[in-house]
Amino acid sequence: MTEQTPVKDKAATAVTLPDAQTVTSVRHYTDRLFAFRCTRPQSLRFRSGEFVMIGLMGDNGRPLLRAYSIASPSWDEELEFYSIKVPDGPLTSKLQHVQPGDQIILRPKPVGTLVHDALLPGKRLWMFSTGTGFAPFASLLRDPETWEKYDEVVITHTCREVAELTYGREIVEALRDDELIGELVEGKLKYYPTTTREESPKMGRITTLIESGEVFADLGIPPLDPAVDRAMVCGSLAFNLDIKALLEKAGLREGANSDPAEFVVEKAFVGDGV
Numbered sequence: 001m002t003e004q005t006p007v008k009d010k011a012a013t014a015v016t017l018p019d020a021q022t023v024t025s026v027r028h029y030t031d032r033l034f035a036f037r038c039t040r041p042q043s044l045r046f047r048s049g050e051f052v053m054i055g056l057m058g059d060n061g062r063p064l065l066r067a068y069s070i071a072s073p074s075w076d077e078e079l080e081f082y083s084i085k086v087p088d089g090p091l092t093s094k095l096q097h098v099q100p101g102d103q104i105i106l107r108p109k110p111v112g113t114l115v116h117d118a119l120l121p122g123k124r125l126w127m128f129s130t131g132t133g134f135a136p137f138a139s140l141l142r143d144p145e146t147w148e149k150y151d152e153v154v155i156t157h158t159c160r161e162v163a164e165l166t167y168g169r170e171i172v173e174a175l176r177d178d179e180l181i182g183e184l185v186e187g188k189l190k191y192y193p194t195t196t197r198e199e200s201p202k203m204g205r206i207t208t209l210i211e212s213g214e215v216f217a218d219l220g221i222p223p224l225d226p227a228v229d230r231a232m233v234c235g236s237l238a239f240n241l242d243i244k245a246l247l248e249k250a251g252l253r254e255g256a257n258s259d260p261a262e263f264v265v266e267k268a269f270v271g272d273g274v
């Protein structure tokens with residue numbers, strides 16, 4: 001039995017919320033994006049790249065939960081989430097106001113396909129993301145396993161505006177100084193941020209840049225090859241379908257936990273993508 005009566009203040013939430021975790025820090029990036037960290041249940045084990053259900057108690061006294069990729073790596077003592085703020089969104093219209101000390105609900109049942117186990121061994125790993133679809137890669141990029149498994153890792157992140165790239169850019173930049181994986185990352189990481197609306201050094205949808213061959217020319221690497229390349233994809237439904245078609249055209253096959261292959265896909269949200 002997990003449903004509880006609604007609680008109106010912090011003192012009450014501290015003792016009554018089921019699966020409660022305490023928010024430890026919050027950072028706002030834009031009026032549409034924020035990230036927060038919270039305590040991690042001692043019993044929670046997950047594979048970097050997986051998602052869980054998190055949320056808040058709704059006004060009707062029932063938990064209001066949504067799927068969220070865990071953005072922190074599996075070794076981290078805390079959990080991190082990177083979130084959209086949907087103005088009228090049932091959850092995020094409230095979640096965007098959380099403060100350190102507040103409690104959130106976390107169902108400790110991690111699942112997902114953006115995991116190393118769902119890919120066959122390869123030489124180069126592509127991570128294709130739009131918007132908050134960067135979140136599972138924020139986890140995987142900080143996991144030593146990613147760097148032990150691959151000779152090269154390419155992370156692409158496409159957003160409408162430059163400021164929306166900040167969360168991802170800071171994670172990528174911090175990797176090289178990371179005590180745990182700094183040395184492993186050396187010489188293996190290629191970061192490819194693009195914007196679709198605001199002017200930036202590289203503009204355009206990643207799908208267009210793949211089709212034109214521009215991304216390969218820019219990075220100095222050959223076109224996608226199923227013998228070499230593996231891919232993980234996370235963005236809007238439409239983005240995922242477009243990338244999937246391009247990967248399949250190049251001869252890569254979609255994998256799953258039970259049937260590993262050359263690429264895996266997870267949707268970060270349904271509509272209104274980049």
Ligand SMILES: Cc1cc2nc3c(=O)[nH]c(=O)nc-3n(C[C@H](O)[C@H](O)[C@H](O)COP(=O)(O)OP(=O)(O)OC[C@H]3O[C@@H](n4cnc5c(N)ncnc54)[C@H](O)[C@@H]3O)c2cc1C
Pocket residue numbers: 051066067068069070082083084086088089090091092093131132133135136266267268269270271272
């Ligand atoms: C497997 C999975 C993992 C997810 N991981 C994340 C995550 O790490 N971070 C995150 O912010 N969201 C993530 N989402 C989306 C999340 O579950 C919610 O939809 C989101 O938090 C908004 O909730 P809401 O109740 O405010 O609005 P909802 O009623 O859920 O959505 C309202 C509208 O906002 C759009 N929307 C929802 N989420 C996003 C988004 N992330 N970016 C752009 N538009 C969006 C929807 O398409 C919809 O049109 C994930 C979804 C799935 C299926």
